[in-house]
Amino acid sequence: MPNTAGDRIQDGAGEIAERVREVVEATGCSQREFARRIVMDPSKLSRSLSGSRRFTVAELARIADAGRVDAGWLLGSGSTEDTAPDTPKTPSTAPAPGGGTRTTAVPAAGRPLQIVRETVRLIAEHGFHAVRVADIAAACDTSTAAIHYHFPGRAELLEAAVRWCMDEDTASRAARISETGATEDAAAELAELLALQTPRTEQQRRQWLVWLDLWAEAARSTAIGRLHVEYYRQWRTTVADVVRRGIAQGVFRTVDPESSALRLTALVDGLASQVLASAAGAEDGTGPDDMHAALLAYVRTELLAPAAG
Incomplete structure (x- = not known):
């Protein structure tokens, strides 16, 4: 059965955590700054990297977006099936072990940050309970599937x-x-x-x-x-x-x-x-x-x- 965005990914051998660590190190920014850019609690990122907590599918999607890597590589599949529905792949500047690609700089913005900024704007204008996922998708010129890919609910x-x-x-x-x-x-x-x-x-x-x-x-x-x-x-x-x-x-x-x-x-x-x-x-x-x-x-x-x- 395919994983949904909120599912936690098994990583018994710590391979996913190691790939995420490589992505963070390749950006040249601190772990806390990287957490800020993927809109994730820094303590959750730290626990996930240490193996005491599992990453969710949505978190890995945001990490792939911020690090400009193939989500399939993060998951160890080496495929592109897990790429966000509307997020184009960016040409790489460095190869990633095990297949896939990565660049060496965190972009100033990406799809997750766009989603969050538009969510803030819409909540401020209409209130949280009046804002639908479809409204956020329309503001981001994307699909509701893309919103759920990064943020399950x-x-x-x-x-x-x-x-x-x-x-x-x-x-x-x-x-x-x-x-x-x-x-x-x-x-x-x-x-x-x-x-x-x-x-x-x-x-x-x-x-x-x-x-x-x-x-x-x-x-x-x-x-x-x-x-x-x-x-x-x-x-x-x-x-x-x-x-x-x-x-x-x-x-x-x-x-x-x-x-x-x-x-x-x-x-x-x-x-x-x-x-x-x-x-x-x-x-x-x-x-x-x-x-x-x-x-x-x-x-x-x-x-x-x-x-x-």
């Missing part, structure tokens, strides 16, 4: 969309803080983090709208709930670390960093929800400027040391 698509937003959010924060040099000053870094969480741009609004769907699904789905916990743990840890450094620098009061991070991130969530509702047509609502001013006021009254205020 709606839950996997939502998880991938949220993970992509998480990665984009983390990358944006790192880039902006690096550009402004805010890492030298904890107060400036915290202000920059809060500015990045204020939904002003279209991209920021899209990400926040996806978060709203994440909150709703997290209460019903164990898998999405775990992703929700993971994101907020990372986000609160980031804020707590900045507060902790600010205390050491003498710019913040001596407070409990974790407790302060919990309150501040909750305030960000609540205000962002009001901003999105106002943009949707609510009267006398909260705008991005109001949100940003309220966040800075909280920092000034609750965190800044008297001499720093």
